[in-house]
Amino acid sequence: MTPDALADLVRSAAVEVLDARGLEHAALPAAVTIERPRNPEHGDYATNLALQVAKKVGLKPRDFADALAERLAATDGITAAEVAGPGFLNLRLAADAQGEQVRRVLAAGAAYGRGDLLAGRKINLEFVSANPTGPIHLGGTRWAAVGDALGRILSAQGGEVTREYYFNDAGAQIDRFVRSLIAAAKGEPAPEDGYAGGYITDIAAEVLRQEPSALSLDEAERHEAFRKIGVELMFTEIKQSLHDFGTDFDVFFHEDSLHASGEVEKAVQYLKDNDKLYLEDGAWWLRTSGYGDDKDRVVIKNDGNPAYIAGDIAYLQDKLKRGFDLCLYMLGADHHGYIARLKAAAAAMGDDPDLVEVLIGQMVNLVSDGKPVRMSKRAGTVITMEDLVEAVGVDAARYELTRYSVDSTLDIDLDLLRKHTNDNPVYYVQYAHARLCSLSRNAADLGIKSDPDADLGLLTHQREGELIRTIGEFPTVLKRAAELREPHRVARYLEGLAAAYHKFYDVARVLPQGDEEATPLTHARLTLCDAARQVFANGLALLGVSAPERM
Known part of the structure; x- marks a missing residue:
């Protein structure tokens, strides 16, 4: 019996109790909350439905709970229903009823845990979108891991997810990047506001290899040659780094295309024509303050040039034209203001602001030997994705970046992630899967x-029983992770599953020893282990982390 099936039984019992008393049951929630008590002595599952509903229907919570307990105790699969405190209801399931959960896992296989929460939703998930002016730094690496995992989880709930990278190939940062390349090609120091590091020297050399006469061109042509070749080289490297990290995108959208095609101008004109912008001090403004921004934002500056937000507006409009009914943006810690701006942009274009969701991720720091790691071998100034992967590997990097809420600043202990011990979270989970695979081979x-x-x-x-019930929680965990956009819930669940499995393995011998014969209990336990292995594999796959069969 799954937690969802038990919730349905409790709700049906509540309907019967209320009907028997001639009471309305409109106050009953559509989905009854079923939880596992922290203390196993209190039962396998518990619900606070009586406390939640009783007063709304004119009953005392304890009386309502007693009536529920009486009906549920007579239900097949439930061995006990006990009322505790002011109206909590504790339930115990029969072993064979719990065992049905194991069969469900094996029948579903790789699909176990999937749901239809987002069926019919067309979701645009934009993440990383690092400027093509250098290697991906740790903040972008965090989004590469979390964004990819979130995309997998949303898809597992039926969403039609498009992973999109917004290629910022327009603006002042690109100009600084190009000037830095030209300086490196000339053997000169980087401009004061430019970019430094070995990667700049490498790219400048490659530009000259592809275009030997680049430095002899006139200024405009020289700038264009270094821009065209240099940006493409940098972006090709970024895409390769992401691919090697296990993160691939469906769409790479070029910011410059919005300006070149006139879409920015069209979007701005639309807003003007519909009185969504106002003119003040020679500039055109969007009322973002109505959506939580600390002030309104300039869309067209008083010199007639578009501000950065103009491109954002045109980009959002393009997404909505492509039919997305949910646009998720995953942005860095310094982008809080974008929440109000993007919602205001959606409203100004006549769309629901709730079509836009912005997730803000906090900073990531590396620690080794108890001290911060600050210098990159290649970038010179910031730690990059390659630095982290070189230090601990893709699996450990992805798992560690994903197992924390993005709301919190993350300090990654490199020494811990290099350990092959249970202190290392990814090792702890992967080892559980490998141990189960070894058990299957031995069997x-x-x-x-x-x-x-x-x-x-x-x-x-x-x-x-604890292992079975933990296995049964997986679909609920996935649903909640999708609802809240929190992939870390899956990682933490897997750690709980590993703990439940290791505790089971320590006390329950699975395979016969010596001349012993296999018994029905042998087959039952091995079947349970097979189900646990499947859940580990499914969960790790959703995080983009491998499930090794040997360690």
């Missing part, structure tokens, strides 16, 4: 296989 050597038709009612040990 095969003994001629024993897991069996979906095994008598799972034999799994009566407390640790067996």
Whole structure:
């Protein structure tokens, strides 16, 4: 019996109780909350439905809970229903009813945990979008891991997800990048406001290899040659780094295309024509203050040139024209103001501001030997994706970046992530999967296989029940992670699953030893282990982390 199935049983029992008393049941929630008590002695599951609803329907919580307990105790699969405190209801399930959860996992396989929460939703997920002026720094690396995992989770809930990278190939930063390349090609120091590091020298040399006469061109042509070749080289490298990190995109959208095609001008004109902008001090402004911004924002400056937000408006309009009904932006810690600006832009174009969601990620720091790591081997100034991957590998980097809420600043302990011990979270989870795979191989050597038709009612040990119930939580965890846009919930769940499995393994011998014969309990436990292995594989896949069979 799954937690969702149990929730349906509790709700049905509540409807029966209220109907028997001639009471309306409109106050009942559509979905009853079922939780696992922290203390196993209180039962397998618990609900506070009576406390939540009783007063609304004119009953005392304890009386409502007693009536629910009486009906549920008579239900197949429930061995006990007990009322605690002012009206909490604690439930215990029969072992065979719990065992059905194991069969569901094996029947669903790689699809176990998936749902339809976002079925029919067309979602644009924009993340990383680092400026093509240097390698991806740690902030962008965090978004590469979290954004990719979020895309997988949203897809697993039925969403039609397009992963998009906004290529900022217009503006002052590109000019500074180009001037830095030209200076490096000439053997001169980087401009005061430019970019430094070995990568600039490498790209400048490659520009000259591809265009040997670049430095002899007149100023405008020289600038264009270094811009065209240099930006493309940098962006090609960024895309390769992301791919090597396990993060790929469906769309690479060029900011410059919005200006070249006139879409920025069209979007601004639309807003003017519909009185969504106002003129003040020679500039055109958008009323972003109505959406939480600290002030209104200039869209067209008093010199007639578009401000950066003009491109953002045209870009959002393009997304909505492409049919997306949810636009998720994953931005850095210094982009809080974009929340109000983008929502104001959506409203100004006549769309629902809630079509726009902005997730803000905090900074990432590296620590080694108890001290901050500040210098990159290649970039010279900031730590890059390549630095982190070189230090700990892709799996450890992705997992560590994903296992924390993006709302918090993250300090990554490189020494911890290099350890092959249970202190290292990714090792702890991957080792559980590898241990299960080893168990399966050993069983095969003994001629024993897991069996979906095994008598799972034999799994009566407390640790067996805890493992089954933890397995059963996976679909709910995925749904919640999608709802809240929080992939870290999946990582933390997997760590809890690993703990439940290791505790089970320590007390429940699975395979026979010596001349012992396999028993029905052997097959039941092996089947449970097979289900646990499947959930580990599914969860790690959603995080973009490998599930090794040997470690």
